[in-house]
Amino acid sequence: MKNIFATLLLSIVVFTAQSQIKESNGKVYIPKGTWFTGGSISINFINSDAHYGNNGIPENGESERIEFSVSPRLGYAIAKNWTLGMELGYSYGRTKSKNFENEVLVRESRFTGNSFGVNPFVRRYIGLGKKLMFFFQTDLAYSYGESKAEELFDEDSIDNPTFLNSYDYRNVFFVGIKPGLNYFLNEHWALESTVGRAGYEYRKSSNDNSPRNIDSESNRFFIDLSLSNVYFGVSYFF
Template sequence: MKTSITLLLILFTSIISGQDDKEQFSIEKGTWSIEADFSINSRNNDFFNPTFSSDSKFFNFSVSPKIGYAISKNLILGLGLGYGYSKSEDENENQQILRTTTSTSNSFGISPFVKKFFPISEKVAFHLQGETRFAFGKNTFENSDNSERESRNESFFVGIRPGINLSLTKNILLQANFGSFGYNYISGEVDDIQSQETNSLSFNLGSSSFIFGMIILL
């Protein structure tokens, strides 16, 4: 959290102060970009006392390729596709009775975006990315009693993501997105019977929201 706030302060300070154009990071008008964002998260929680124990495991993976075009200097308009996979396993033992629950999720999305770069130096720039994302997915739940349930969901997001870029070569950039601010809408159905809807306005700058990627300029 402190790291993210520090990066944002550097961003706005740099925008205000400005630098010599000859020393600034630059993506010229007419440049094509190919991006790939990647995120992976894994955790394991254990709990034990004489009468109860639990073991919880979670794994999440997502990838999002994008293509963009610089409509003016340091301003890219583009379109992205996304895929996400997650799996959680929970084991609870209470008075020698073991219960297990497994959940698996697959999701697909599409996201048009516009990205503005703010040069810090010749090789470093911050960016703000405005995007709209629509996604849909399927979740499967299995219990130790062999019962199975299935849910489907759709989500819509519109908002802004900040990030930082490092130029490795003239045509290759490393990128890190940290956090988001925007509006989320989620709707879902369980076994085509139960349904729910959620609306939220969120501001997230936690370290768990870091997404790393690479940009190739053509």
């Protein structure tokens, strides 16, 4: 299998410099009245090829995927080392797949998905030195997502077309916490990272795949320290 993977990660900030991070007794702190803003944009391009055999018939497949996400964030210090904030999110993904037998196209499909999210949060910062701060973030997040799976071509259905499109809808609520670190490059700029999360999640989803619809609900308490919940970004304090 051959994989081509490219990732672009940008952090976007818009600011007006009015305040800055302070230091007391050798430890950095965030004064009341301080604003901070930041966010991230990520773009992933993934191409893959697979070669295999089925009953002596050589088969191969190829797929192309693009992923895009953006999540601006804004917060305000209501007291020393306590901040309230809001984060918005949008993500988009599209995958195109083709399967061949003896170099003849036998199946082609496409999957697209969109999701929107809003996350009010509270942060409690603790200064660990002149440049480093630890924080706990409490989230109250909601996201809504839609996805569509399409069979664009299927050799088995040429004489009897049954190209059914499948639609999925998801509503997800999350209440929980995640730990993080800020490393201050100067009085305004800080590198930021969060690792993992823990809390309660409620998920409701439905699938519209005529002639039948499938609805499901789930809820869970969990602790997740996987790499999928590691975030890196930049914040600006003013």
